[in-house]
Every structure is written in C-alpha cells, then in structure tokens.
C-alpha cells in the first residue's frame with residue numbers, strides 16, 4: 001500500500017469548493033427515479049442520462065472532484081464510443097465505484113439490515129482499479145425506530161465497513177466509509193445525534209482494530225437532523241451546530257475529509273446545512289458533499305429523458321453543483337438560488 005498516494009487521492013476528493021457526485025444508484029434505484037419522471041430505465045437511457053452529467057464541463061471541472069459509479073456504468077461507453085470513465089477523467093474528476101452488494105435482513109434483529117459484498121471483494125477491487133477507479137464506496141444502513149438500532153446491528157455494520165476499507169487500501173483504492181443513519185422516522189434531532197454518535201464511535205473503533213489508515217479514507221456520514229416525519233424540525237443553525245459538534249467528538253483529525261450524503265433532504269436544505277457548517281469554520285477536516293438526490297433531482301426533472309432537454313438538464317446540474325461548491329466553502333447565499341430560478 002502506498003499511503004502517500006491514497007492520501008493524495010483522499011485530499012483531492014475533498015479539495016476546497018469541490019465535492020462528489022454520487023451517481024451510483026443501483027438498477028433498482030435508478031428505475032424508481034426514472035419512473036418518477038416517466039422515463040423507461042434501459043441500459044441506453046441510463047447511459048444517456050449519466051453521460052449528460054459527466055459532459056457538463058463547467059460543473060465537472062469546477063465543483064465535482066469525483067464521481068461514484070455503479071458497476072454497469074464503469075464499463076459503459078458514451079454514445080460516441082468514448083468510455084465514460086475517460087470523460088470523467090478528461091474533466092479532471094476522479095472515477096469511483098460503489099462496491100457493496102446491497103443489504104440483507106440481519107438475523108435475530110427484526111427490522112435491521114446488514115450490508116453484504118465482502119466475499120470476492122479483493123478480486124473485484126483489482127479489476128476496478130485497472131478500469132480507473134481510485135476510490136470506492138460501501139454504504140451501511142442504520143434505521144431508527146422503537147427499540148432499534150441494536151448494538152448487534154451497529155457493530156456488524158461497522159465491522160463490515162472496516163473490513164471493506166482495509167481491502168480497498170490494500171488494493172490502492174481510497175474507501176469512502178458510509179454509515180448512514182436514515183432520516184425516515186419520526187425521531188427528533190437529538191435522537192439522531194445520539195444514534196449517529198454511537199455509530200461513528202463504533203465505526204472508528206472498528207477502523208482502528210482493522211488497521212485502516214485514516215489518512216487514506218473519506219467519511220460519508222449523515223447530518224444530525226430530525227426524521228422526515230418528526231413534528232419538530234430543527235433550524236439550519238441547529239443542524240449545523242449539532243453536526244459539527246458531533247463530528248468533532250467522533251472523527252479524528254487524521255481523516256482528510258468528510259463528504260455528507262443528502263439522505264432525502266430537499267436540494268436547498270442540503271446546501272444550506274453544508275454552508276452553515278463551513279461558515280462555523282475552524283474544522284480539522286475538509287467538509288463537503290457526496291450527494292446523490294440533492295444533486296440530481298433537478299437535472300433529472302429538467303431532462304425527463306428527452307434529447308432536446310440535455311442542455312436544460314446540464315444547466316440544472318451545473319447550478320446545483322455550483323451551489324454546493326459554494327456551500328463547501330461557506331460562501332453560499334439563499335438569493336443565489338432565487339436569481340437562478
């Protein structure tokens with residue numbers, strides 16, 4: 001393992017004013033997104049949609065440090081025959097790959113899930129490296145409800161994340177370590193804060209036990225935020241303050257950067273929260289975005305599967321990328337959204 005190289009890639013992933021485009025929806029998830037805009041999900045339509053984003057030069061050069069790809073996409077070619085990974089690299093961004101194989105029910109833990117995909121991962125990582133991937137993603141899912149999460153679920157998922165991260169570093173690939181505490185429930189921000197703190201503490205303990213080099217990884221957490229169904233939604237300032245305090249307590253300064261998932265927040269909330277945290281400042285790590293929905297909802301709608309809408313889709317993507325790039329610097333303002341509307 002060359003740790004200097006891993007560290008260089010990790011730092012580039014969280015470079016000032018840049019963040020990660022999570023375009024790694026599984027075939028099932030992208031079908032749901034396409035259903036919502038009335039587009040049939042085929043190999044070609046998925047390629048056309050993703051090619052549209054990867055060819056948005058302004059966004060890719062200025063605000064996107066890396067792209068997380070799904071297995072199908074990393075092998076795909078653009079309409080003109082150029083490999084999609086080459087388009088990403090030509091724009092100065094780093095190709096990455098989602099390597100987990102989804103979730104299964106965790107035995108003895110009703111309602112809880114374990115992420116799978118460790119078997120044969122070493123061999124798959126070698127192939128992905130050859131194909132150009134320099135970082136990977138593995139997502140663990142922790143739900144909050146009555147009586148859950150359990151320690152068994154948190155521990156099993158943290159252990160799998162650490163085993164994955166160690167395998168990635170051995171293959172010279174930077175692991176994005178993503179323990180996602182879902183915001184689907186009716187819990188308030190303090191319950192999310194308590195559970196996320198527990199999950200992060202356990203995750204870093206397992207990373208230590210499995211000898212993962214913190215300098216060569218990126219953390220992808222959720223923010224401390226109330227559940228979507230909660231009657232008491234926290235203000236932007238409260239989300240920012242509580243999330244920053246939590247991360248300072250849980251994430252060692254050796255980690256080069258933290259790139260949040262958006263998790264179902266509205267586009268503007270995801271941007272405003274990130275911006276407010278960076279405005280607090282004085283942070284030991286880079287703090288940026290690794291958004292899926294909060295970067296793609298607008299371009300998906302603008303595109304709606306029509307070739308004549310590609311320019312509109314690219315404008316919508318460039319706008320969200322720029323807004324989040326500013327938020328990563330703590331320089332976003334709400335009127336910038338209105339001006340664009």
Ligand code: 13P
Pocket residue numbers: 022139178261262263264290291292293294
């Ligand atoms: P969202 O930003 O839509 O939560 O997706 C990010 C991601 O990569 C989840 O694994």
